[in-house]
Amino acid sequence: MHKLIRQILKTGILPRLPSRRRDAVLETGAPGPSLTDEIGRALAVRHVDTGSCNGCELEIQALGNAVYNLAALGVHLVASPRHADVLLVTGPVARAMADPLRTAYEAVPNPKRVVALGDCACGCGVYTANYATVGAVSPVIPVDLAIPGCPPSPEVIREAFQALMRPRLRGSGIRGLMRRFMARDG
Amino acid sequence: MTDHDPRSAPAWSRLPGPLPVNHAWVDARLWREIAARCHAEDGRLGSLWGSDERPTGSGFVVHAILVSQEGWHWISLKAGDTNPRFPTLSDLFPEAARQERALFDLLGIGSGAPDTRPWLRHEVWGPADFPLRRDRADAPPAARGADPYPFVPVRGEGVHEIAVGPIHAGTIEPGHFRFSVMGDEILRLEARLGYTHKGVAKRFEAMPLATGARLAGRVCGDSTAAYAGAYAMAVEAVSGCAPPPRALWLRALLFERERVANHLGDLGALCQDGGLAFGLTQFGLLKERWLETHRRLFGHRYLMDVIVPGGVACDLDATALGLLESEGTAVLETTRRLEDIVDDHAGLQERFLGAGRLDRAQARALGAVGLAARASGIACDLRALWPSPPYDALGTRVSTRTGGDVAARVGVRFDEIRESLRLIQAILAQLPPGPVCAPCDRAEGLLGLGAVEGWRGRILVAITRARTSGDHHVHIHDPSWQNWPLLERAAPGDLVPDFPLINKSFNLAYSGLDL
Numbered sequence: 128m129h130k131l132i133r134q135i136l137k138t139g140i141l142p143r144l145p146s147r148r149r150d151a152v153l154e155t156g157a158p159g160p161s162l163t164d165e166i167g168r169a170l171a172v173r174h175v176d177t178g179s180c181n182g183c184e185l186e187i188q189a190l191g192n193a194v195y196n197l198a199a200l201g202v203h204l205v206a207s208p209r210h211a212d213v214l215l216v217t218g219p220v221a222r223a224m225a226d227p228l229r230t231a232y233e234a235v236p237n238p239k240r241v242v243a244l245g246d247c248a249c250g251c252g253v254y255t256a257n258y259a260t261v262g263a264v265s266p267v268i269p270v271d272l273a274i275p276g277c278p279p280s281p282e283v284i285r286e287a288f289q290a291l292m293r294p295r296l297r298g299s300g301i302r303g304l305m306r307r308f309m310a311r312d313g
Numbered sequence: 314m315t316d317h318d319p320r321s322a323p324a325w326s327r328l329p330g331p332l333p334v335n336h337a338w339v340d341a342r343l344w345r346e347i348a349a350r351c352h353a354e355d356g357r358l359g360s361l362w363g364s365d366e367r368p369t370g371s372g373f374v375v376h377a378i379l380v381s382q383e384g385w386h387w388i389s390l391k392a393g394d395t396n397p398r399f400p401t402l403s404d405l406f407p408e409a410a411r412q413e414r415a416l417f418d419l420l421g422i423g424s425g426a427p428d429t430r431p432w433l434r435h436e437v438w439g440p441a442d443f444p445l446r447r448d449r450a451d452a453p454p455a456a457r458g459a460d461p462y463p464f465v466p467v468r469g470e471g472v473h474e475i476a477v478g479p480i481h482a483g484t485i486e487p488g489h490f491r492f493s494v495m496g497d498e499i500l501r502l503e504a505r506l507g508y509t510h511k512g513v514a515k516r517f518e519a520m521p522l523a524t525g526a527r528l529a530g531r532v533c534g535d536s537t538a539a540y541a542g543a544y545a546m547a548v549e550a551v552s553g554c555a556p557p558p559r560a561l562w563l564r565a566l567l568f569e570r571e572r573v574a575n576h577l578g579d580l581g582a583l584c585q586d587g588g589l590a591f592g593l594t595q596f597g598l599l600k601e602r603w604l605e606t607h608r609r610l611f612g613h614r615y616l617m618d619v620i621v622p623g624g625v626a627c628d629l630d631a632t633a634l635g636l637l638e639s640e641g642t643a644v645l646e647t648t649r650r651l652e653d654i655v656d657d658h659a660g661l662q663e664r665f666l667g668a669g670r671l672d673r674a675q676a677r678a679l680g681a682v683g684l685a686a687r688a689s690g691i692a693c694d695l696r697a698l699w700p701s702p703p704y705d706a707l708g709t710r711v712s713t714r715t716g717g718d719v720a721a722r723v724g725v726r727f728d729e730i731r732e733s734l735r736l737i738q739a740i741l742a743q744l745p746p747g748p749v750c751a752p753c754d755r756a757e758g759l760l761g762l763g764a765v766e767g768w769r770g771r772i773l774v775a776i777t778r779a780r781t782s783g784d785h786h787v788h789i790h791d792p793s794w795q796n797w798p799l800l801e802r803a804a805p806g807d808l809v810p811d812f813p814l815i816n817k818s819f820n821l822a823y824s825g826l827d828l
């Protein structure tokens with residue numbers, strides 16, 4: 128036990144990751160209205176692999192490590208789509224996974240968002256539509272946010288989640304911003 | 314060899330490349346005889362697949378790679394033009410069964426084996442539609458026939474089934490597990506895979522061999538270096554290309570770093586599943602820093618696109634070598650400390666010991682390869698048995714454990730991290746100077762085989778080319794073909810709640826197998 132505690136003390140507490148400007152990462156697809164406006168602070172995410180090479184999964188797993196600490200952001204991965212706000216889809220859609228994907232999508236309660244993670248989910252990547260592959264995620268179910276990359280780095284995925292959670296600006300530009308801040312102060 | 318040796322009849326020809334592979338065309342009688350001989354000599358089936366060579370007049374062709382003490386034998390059989398058939402090898406090598414079913418789904422070549430259930434086809438393309446036939450228009454499949462998969466039932470009072478998947482509860486790849494249970498005890502487990510089948514072989518046919526490297530590195534993301542390495546070896550074999558020594562040493566460095574990354578990740582997950590979240594945090598952090606080094610020095614956290622036909626697309630300067638060396642020393646030290654903690658942790662050991670046991674005889678009978686085989690006492694490791702440069706100069710110490718349980722698979726992972734770190738230091742110290750890539754764009758040979766001991770086990774890539782048309786076929790073989798049946802054998806007798814831990818201790822591939 129003492130060895131374990133020594134190792135914990137030796138590791139220490141890692142610094143919080145700085146959050147950068149979030150829009151920069153969202154090359155394709157515009158985020159819909161912020162989910163957190165509708166459901167509160169935390170996001171429950173259900174991951175569905177529809178044919179990924181497992182590279183994107185490795186980065187989703189990495190998001191849980193002490194450096195990226197996704198949970199600290201208020202995002203957690205859940206086991207059932209019924210508990211989820213967000214469906215996080217990886218891989219091109221293999222034909223045998225199209226129906227399971229639709230079923231999972233329908234099981235997520237409204238309001239919900241779909242995030243396509245990785246080049247394959249966004250646009251089929253190195254694969255191509257053929258007898259066994261339908262293609263990207265978007266023709267199968269509607270996609271709200273696309274995160275390109277092969278695989279996208281954990282920083283980028285983390286920032287995309289932050290964007291999804293960013294409070295919606297009512298109105299546009301500076302006036303909308305001002306209204307928000309005034310509303311908060313008042 | 315004596316005059317009666319059936320191997321004296323076929324005309325063996327040695328293929329280019331570092332592996333001792335001999336190839337021969339055989340008829341149906343020799344096909345069986347050579348396989349039976351290999352089986353009698355304690356050899357194994359490396360892989361079994363087929364291709365459509367009708368455009369060049371060879372009809373449908375079935376290939377098998379047999380690996381025995383004597384070396385590697387690649388046999389090819391012409392299975393005919395219409396109603397193609399070949400004699401099954403699944404009675405000799407059980408690991409052939411699913412490969413033969415997949416072969417039928419893709420090409421319609423029948424093996425005559427008793428299990429005729431589809432493996433890859435699911436319900437998404439019709440039963441008489443064979444997508445790898447070259448005359449098939451590459452259109453989406455027309456009709457869906459509904460054919461519920463007949464799992465082998467277990468009957469008896471109190472027996473019920475638990476169906477899991479294809480979407481699993483965790484962040485893992487899709488597949489279906491069918492458990493037959495009595496109370497909490499698993500009586501039988503049958504896996505149904507193929508959900509992530511993406512038509513990779515068809516995709517390869519349409520890609521030039523050089524660009525195929527990108528795809529080869531993306532069939533199984535956690536083994537991208539090993540896959541790209543095996544693919545590059547196969548392309549080099551058909552192109553008469555010898556990569557420069559420095560490239561081969563750098564490749565070995567990448568293979569070993571990939572092995573360490575995966576073992577670290579698995580150890581973290583195994584600690585977590587065993588109830589020690591501390592382990593996940595610690596190993597997760599080690600792995601994360603290891604991956605960041607990959608990004609800095611090789612441009613990709615998982616090493617995608619670093620190995621290319623002809624060599625590697627990276628080089629290391631003295632600073633980088635120093636950094637890798639000191640990182641290796643630090644990781645070794647931390648891993649030792651963590652191993653101590655894991656070994657001393659009674660709760661964890663209680664979960665690991667005896668769980669998912671697979672003894673040596675069972676593992677042998679199923680044709681086990683790689684890490685799982687070594688944890689059941691079978692010392693099979695390409696790096697030691699058929700070392701290609703630089704492993705011939707490095708000398709790999711193969712780790713084996715005899716327990717065959719989760720604890721043994723954990724133990725082998727620790728051993729292999731230490732051994733890989735030793736190899737890495739040796740590579741860094743002896744890295745030869747010179748160029749890192751040679752031109753590799755003139756495919757002339759007809760057959761090429763590449764093999765790399767990935768972290769799961771032996772990955773094979775076989776390329777066949779037609780002399781006249783230049784058409785090629787790329788076959789990829791993941792060790793999970795052999796090892797999924799091990800998991801199905803190891804789980805019965807254990808409790809359902811222990812399954813995630815047992816499953817993780819094997820951590821087999823889905824995408825790499827479904828293709």
Ligand code: SF4
Nearest residue numbers: 180182245246247277
């Ligand atoms: S985007 Fe890249 S890493 Fe992700 S599934 Fe596709 S090939 Fe794999």
